[in-house]
Amino acid sequence: MAQDAGWGGGAHGGAPYGGFPYGGPPGAPGWGGWVPPSKPGVIPLAPLRLGDVLNGAFSTMGKYWKQLFGLGAALYGGAALLMAAAVAIAYSAVADPLERVVSLDYEEEAASSDVVSLVTAVGVLAVLGIITMMIVSGLMYAAVPTVLQEAVLGRPIEFSTVWRRAWSHLAPVIGTLFLTALIVAVPVTLIMVAFVGVIIAAVTLESGSGAATAMTVGILGALATGPLAAWLWVKFCLAPAIVVFEGQRPVAALRRSAQLVRGDWWRIFGITLLVYMMAATAGYCIQMPFSVLGMFPGIISTSSLDDDPSPAAIVVAMSGYFVATMLGQMVSQIISTTFPQLVTGLLYVDRRIRTEDLGPVLAEAAGVPQQGGVPYGAQPGQAPYGGQQGEAPYGPPQ
Known part of the structure; x- marks a missing residue:
């Protein structure tokens, strides 16, 4: 029997650790034959550290900037143009009532018909703005994971493909975002209702102790509901990515997110808060630079106004500032939407690699050679987890 290798030497000319330095044969990569994890795309297909997550998000923005920022610019720019057109139409419809209301003296009251016209116009604009932002946000929350699916595998993706897949997931993504906001807002809403009720009671009773009680309820309610809302938000933060990666419906995506976050809440909370x-x-x-640049034409234009300018003259004079501010807001919104969602998607992939050994499946889908045949019992030519050939291998394990 050959002598066991050890710290003091052994077989193969006294080389330690099994006959070769650090246990590996000549030419083996790493120490002891350790092979680094496959990295066909923007992340290594292994449990991710914070640096891996951030590098993966930045690499995705660098390699797929046309798809991410191009779609974001098209969506937010289109939404801005739509709202600008809607404001122009609404102003043309209520220009006369607005002029009469603005020109009233302090003691005069506006006619009810003028007030109804202005309130109706503002209400229509508000509803249109909410619907527009829901669609734009839903498309962005669907487009970012769509790009990330291919970025993890190192595969290209066309702008038209991103657009088509994002539209196909729009309804469930909006439903998931709405349910998440509703669940997180319920405890906060309940405590706010209680707080308002205590204030009303305190005002009705006209007692100093009632006001103190209202203040105490508000402080305790904020301390109680703040952590609860944060806990719920982190618990369901992976749901929009799950809708896209796995094709789940909203309720199932929320359950799946809670399952994946379980046992790693603090880590996900810390990373998402940092991001x-x-x-x-x-x-x-x-x-900030857009706002500063927009101030100069606004100052120059407003200096030429007369003592009693009309609303239209004020809008025209401030148009340069409005345009610069909107451009800055649009660019800021694209960044603040894209980067966190990339990190959230990578956290989803990380949790599946850690808990469901998704790494070998992704490596096979990316065409990286693997030892041991087809993983998880799939037949040759089939996509992992029973999906169709050519689909992204992110479906839930069956």
Whole structure:
């Protein structure tokens, strides 16, 4: 029997660790024959560290900037143009009532017909704005994971493909975002209702102790519901990515997100908090130069106004500032939406690699050679997890 290799030497000329330095044969990569994880795309197909997640997000933005930022510019730019056109149409419809209301003295009251016209116009614009932002946000939340699916595998993707897949997932993504916001907002809403009720009771009773009680309820309610809302938000933060990666419906995506987040809540919370702070800082730094540049034409234009300018004259004079501010806001919004969603998608992939051994499946789908045949019992020529050949291998394990 050959002598066991050890710290003091052994077989193969006294080389330690099994006959070769650090246990590996000549030419083996790494120490002890350790092979680094496959990296066909923007991340290694292994459990991700914080640096891997951030590098993967930045690499995706660098390699797929046309798809990500191009779609974001088209969506947010189109939404801005749509709202600008809607405001122009609404102004033309209520120009006379607006002029009469603005020209009223302090003691005069506006006619009810003028107030109804202005409130109706503002209401229509608000509803249109909400619907537009829901569609734009839903498309962005669907497009970013769509690009990330291919970025992880190192495959190209066309702009038209991103657009088509994003539209196909629009309804469930909006439903998931709405349910998540509703679930997170419920405890906060309940405590706000209780807070308002206590204030009303305190005002009705006209007692100093009632006001103190209202303040106490508000503080305790904020302390109680803040952590609860944060816990729920992190618990369901992977749901929009799951809708795109796995094709789940909203309720199933929320359940799946809670399952994947379980046992790693604090890590996901810390990374997402860091990423949103980074995105907010970057957005502020981007938006500030646009606002400063827009102030100069606004100052020059407003200096030429007369003593009693009309609303239209004020809007025209401030148009340069409005345009610059909107451009800065649009660029900031694209960054603050894209980067956090890329990180969230990578956290989803990381959790599946850690808990479901998704790495070999992704490596096979990316065409990286693997030892041991086809993983998870799939037949040759089939996509992993029972999907169709050519589909992204992110479906839930069956």
